[in-house]
Amino acid sequence: MARVLFVEYPKCSTCKKAKAWLDARGIDYEDRHIVEENPTAEELAQWQEMSGLPVRRFFNTSGQKYRALGVKAQLDAGMTDSEAFELLATDGMLVKRPIVVGEGFVLVGFKEAEWETALR
Secondary structure (H helix, E strand, O other): OOOEEEEEOOOOHHHHHHHHHHHHOOOOEEEEEOOOOOOOHHHHHHHHHHHOOOHHHHEOOOOHHHHHOOHHHHHHOOOOHHHHHHHHOOOHHHEOOOEEEEOOEEEEOOOHHHHHHHOO
8 A cells, every 4th residue: 555644633542543553554654743734725625525525524523723713603604615624724723633645535533444444
């Protein structure tokens, strides 16, 4: 398997589990800190298209920033995908993590069964 991009927040317990999972399987990855090098709106749009997931799945809905900014209400009020990507690109803490970007696929969040299928 070709090298994948692993976008994470190192202090996140789920990211730590996901990284250990990748390491245990010998999967080669480029590590990227989501706060120090936040995904751009263009990257997020591309990843969302590749993933086939709704844009809402790219938000860290359990994060303080998500609640503080009232993002759910903004999305419910009709925020466009383009506006959502621009907002996500302002702060890595708004973005759901970890994200794995590979050849033709994107995984958002750590669901072991999904990862097992995609990362064979």
